[in-house]
Amino acid sequence: MQNKIVRRRFEELREKESREFKIFASISMPILAAVCGFGYLCDEAYMNRSNYIPRQNEVQRDYAIPTGIKIRLEDLDGNGEQETIFSYDKRDYLLKIDSIGRPIIQNYKKRNTESVPKE
Numbered sequence: 001m002q003n004k005i006v007r008r009r010f011e012e013l014r015e016k017e018s019r020e021f022k023i024f025a026s027i028s029m030p031i032l033a034a035v036c037g038f039g040y041l042c043d044e045a046y047m048n049r050s051n052y053i054p055r056q057n058e059v060q061r062d063y064a065i066p067t068g069i070k071i072r073l074e075d076l077d078g079n080g081e082q083e084t085i086f087s088y089d090k091r092d093y094l095l096k097i098d099s100i101g102r103p104i105i106q107n108y109k110k111r112n113t114e115s116v117p118k119e
Helices: 002-047
Strands: 069-074 083-088 091-097 103-106 108-111 114-117
Touching: 091 108
Parallel strands: none
Antiparallel strands: 069 083, 083 091, 091 103, 108 114
């Protein structure tokens, strides 16, 4: 009789622990997965520096401060193709390539629906 009571109590405790473990696992596993995923993304961003702009505010005189640089795409002339906009110090410029592949930064002004380079 005593043996049956002990065995039944042991089974109840095992079931309770099993339920608690399932609850713990259902809460902690998504959190662990999110942390690992975030770590992976941060590691990828750090290792893949093709789009990396250094967070440096002190540079040699007459050079652009990297944190002030932004590049975006926009269809300025409404032809369905994106133009590259180079922003620095809250001013926008067209970022183009010349005939031999060198970058050109060009002022532009907006007219009604199209943006035209300033000469």
